[in-house]
Amino acid sequence: MSSDDGRTGERTVVVPGTxxxxxLQERTEPTPEALAGARYRVARRxxxxxxxxxxxxxxxxxxRDVAIKRMRAAAPSERAIQRFLREASIQGRLExxxxxxxxxxxxxxDGLPFFVMKKLTGITLAKILEDQKTESGKDHAxxxxxxxxxxxxxxxxxxxxxxxxxxxxxxxxxxxxxxxFGEVYVLDWGVAKIVGxxxxxxxxxxxxxxxxxxxxxxxxxxxxxxxxxxxQVRGATDIDGRTDVYTLGCLLFEILxxxxxxxxxxxxxxxxxxxxxxxxxxxxxxxxxxxxxxxLCAQATTPDRDVRVQTARELGDRVQRFxxxxxxxxxxxxxxxxxxxxxREAFAAGxxxxxxxxxxxxxxxxxxxxxxxxxxAELVGRLMxxxxxxxxxxxxxxxxxxxxxxxxxxxxxGMIAIAGGVVFSPLMWWMAPSGSPYVLAxxxxxxxxxxxxFYNFKTPTPLTGLVVIGNAVIVAVVAxxxxxxxxxxxxxxxxxxxxxxxxxxxxLGSGVTVxxxxxxxxxxxxxxxxxxxLSTTMTVGPDAVVFDAPxxxxxxxxxxxxxxxxxxxxxxxxxxxxxxxxxxxxxxAHRHLLMQAWQLRQLVPRSG
Numbered sequence: 049m050s051s052d053d054g055r056t057g058e059r060t061v062v063v064p065g066t067x068x069x070x071x072l073q074e075r076t077e078p079t080p081e082a083l084a085g086a087r088y089r090v091a092r093r094x095x096x097x098x099x100x101x102x103x104x105x106x107x108x109x110x111x112r113d114v115a116i117k118r119m120r121a122a123a124p125s126e127r128a129i130q131r132f133l134r135e136a137s138i139q140g141r142l143e144x145x146x147x148x149x150x151x152x153x154x155x156x157x158d159g160l161p162f163f164v165m166k167k168l169t170g171i172t173l174a175k176i177l178e179d180q181k182t183e184s185g186k187d188h189a190x191x192x193x194x195x196x197x198x199x200x201x202x203x204x205x206x207x208x209x210x211x212x213x214x215x216x217x218x219x220x221x222x223x224x225x226x227x228x229f230g231e232v233y234v235l236d237w238g239v240a241k242i243v244g245x246x247x248x249x250x251x252x253x254x255x256x257x258x259x260x261x262x263x264x265x266x267x268x269x270x271x272x273x274x275x276x277x278x279x280q281v282r283g284a285t286d287i288d289g290r291t292d293v294y295t296l297g298c299l300l301f302e303i304l305x306x307x308x309x310x311x312x313x314x315x316x317x318x319x320x321x322x323x324x325x326x327x328x329x330x331x332x333x334x335x336x337x338x339x340x341x342x343x344l345c346a347q348a349t350t351p352d353r354d355v356r357v358q359t360a361r362e363l364g365d366r367v368q369r370f371x372x373x374x375x376x377x378x379x380x381x382x383x384x385x386x387x388x389x390x391x392r393e394a395f396a397a398g399x400x401x402x403x404x405x406x407x408x409x410x411x412x413x414x415x416x417x418x419x420x421x422x423x424x425a426e427l428v429g430r431l432m433x434x435x436x437x438x439x440x441x442x443x444x445x446x447x448x449x450x451x452x453x454x455x456x457x458x459x460x461x462g463m464i465a466i467a468g469g470v471v472f473s474p475l476m477w478w479m480a481p482s483g484s485p486y487v488l489a490x491x492x493x494x495x496x497x498x499x500x501x502f503y504n505f506k507t508p509t510p511l512t513g514l515v516v517i518g519n520a521v522i523v524a525v526v527a528x529x530x531x532x533x534x535x536x537x538x539x540x541x542x543x544x545x546x547x548x549x550x551x552x553x554x555x556l557g558s559g560v561t562v563x564x565x566x567x568x569x570x571x572x573x574x575x576x577x578x579x580x581x582l583s584t585t586m587t588v589g590p591d592a593v594v595f596d597a598p599x600x601x602x603x604x605x606x607x608x609x610x611x612x613x614x615x616x617x618x619x620x621x622x623x624x625x626x627x628x629x630x631x632x633x634x635x636x637a638h639r640h641l642l643m644q645a646w647q648l649r650q651l652v653p654r655s656g
Contacts, residue, residue, distance in 0.1 A: 087109045088116065091104040099120065100117050103116045115168070116163070117136075118162035137153075142208065142209055146201055147208070147209070150163050172226075173195070173222075176195065196370075201232040204361060204364050207360040210360060217291065218240075220272050239271070281321055290358060297349035300348065339416075339417055344366050380418060383417050384415075384421050387414035391409075395407040395431070411427045415428050451551030454551050459502070462497070462501035470491065475611050480600065481601045486525060497519070500515060510551075516556045517565070523569035524569040524570075529598060532586075544563060545623065584596065
């Protein structure tokens with residue numbers, strides 16, 4: 049023969065006829081043969097608890113499969129036997145489709161009590177919730193609506209027991225089973241309380257459980273830590289159906305949040321007395337938890353019994369109304385007012401990012417709950433259309449990212465402009481005097497700026513300050529080549545406009561700094577000329593202004609006129625192109641903002 053643990057799958061093999069077999073029969077658990085007879089044929093053990101074990105069997109008289117629960121100990125105390133028979137009696141008198149029917153109560157050939165029940169096939173709520181936490185459980189056969197329907201049926205079964213004066217006291221996912229054909233069962237009534245009776249008979253129940261493997265009973269503190277109501281933890285003697293309502297609220301919390309309201313073990317006892325975060329939406333903000341069920345969960349698990357949902361029927365009916373689509377409009381309006389009040393408090397508390405974010409979420413929740421609420425619509429409109437005085441971190445980061453993209457576009461345009469300047473340089477060599485160093489210097493500076501532009505195009509941190517300095521050097525060289533007031537001022541103005549439109553990553557990129565650098569680049573060579581450090585490039589006489597530009601060979605009029613014409617066209621076309629790009633960019637940003645504002649206004653109901 050063998051003994052089989054239905055929970056662990058472990059099997060202890062004993063050779064028939066040996067001393068070990070006789071000792072096992074005499075000193076440990078009753079044998080299956082003790083139950084065998086003309087009526088029942090015992091097959092195997094399918095489960096066990098703190099007091100008894102459940103065996104699969106065949107009722108030969110009726111021809112049906114049954115489950116037989118019997119005492120585990122070979123020589124139980126009289127008190128233990130009375131508790132066992134009490135469980136069978138309670139379960140037998142509660143004739144309800146969701147409570148396993150008891151077919152017979154009797155004693156086996158060893159004189160130990162047993163009772164025969166309907167054999168169940170299905171899956172426990174604990175297994176369903178565990179599977180839904182895994183990737184494979186996402187496509188599980190038990191979606192939220194189905195589990196909530198089963199929960200509503202459990203509430204009605206528990207209410208049925210309450211009406212008959214019975215409080216379960218040990219409701220938990222392990223004790224809820226969903227059958228293979230839509231049945232729902234509430235299991236294990238081993239520590240149920242009959243209202244009006246004393247709990248003294250449970251005072252000697254050990255910590256391994258009166259109802260299940262994880263149940264606890266210390267004096268009159270009976271139940272499973274993590275699912276016990278505060279009054280159970282305190283060992284109150286006047287518990288009633290509201291104690292089961294609290295535990296049902298814990299089950300609803302776990303169904304919605306995907307995790308238990310309280311931890312198991314000793315921490316669960318402390319948590320039931322001290323913890324107040326009983327809204328699933330706060331524990332699992334990433335889940336789409338219906339606000340009605342969120343509030344219902346909080347009301348069902350409040351520590352104050354007088355404030356708690358008063359009956360299991362009320363709890364189940366409210367879940368069923370949600371499932372039926374008949375949502376409690378009054379409750380939604382109440383919740384909307386609460387959310388709106390929280391939004392106004394956060395809005396009035398300051399313009400900080402956290403306050404603003406809280407106000408947005410709460411106001412949006414209020415409007416979702418009550419779309420016709422004028423106050424919620426008004427506040428949502430203000431929050432969406434009135435920008436905060438300080439930018440949120442995400443907005444600041446988005447601005448930085450946009451600036452980097454714009455700087456890269458400008459760097460690409462700079463590379464094109466530098467390439468055009470390098471292509472244009474042979475014409476300057478053509479019109480310059482032989483041996484003039486200025487064209488070489490200008491070409492070298494442009495090549496360096498080409499490298500800088502390429503770096504800025506590739507890097508996430510553009511060197512815009514170096515771009516300002518490099519362009520100022522180009523203007524200064526041009527001012528020296530062609531006289532400070534002849535060509536350089538126009539070039540400086542166009543470059544200054546382009547640099548100011550470039551996103552600023554350095555103090556050198558400010559409008560004042562760019563303007564000063566270009567002014568110094570133009571007037572610096574002129575001041576050096578006036579001080580006699582450089583040769584004069586412009587002479588003002590009574591009849592004429594004479595330019596003696598060192599980069600122009602007066603004997604080559606053709607190249608000078610050609611280069612001058614190209615410069616004029618390039619300067620005007622470049623300035624116009626930059627202005628057009630900036631105008632289109634500004635207009636597109638403005639159009640985008642106006643379109644967003646229009647779309648947001650369509651979401652907010654118009655009052656009046």
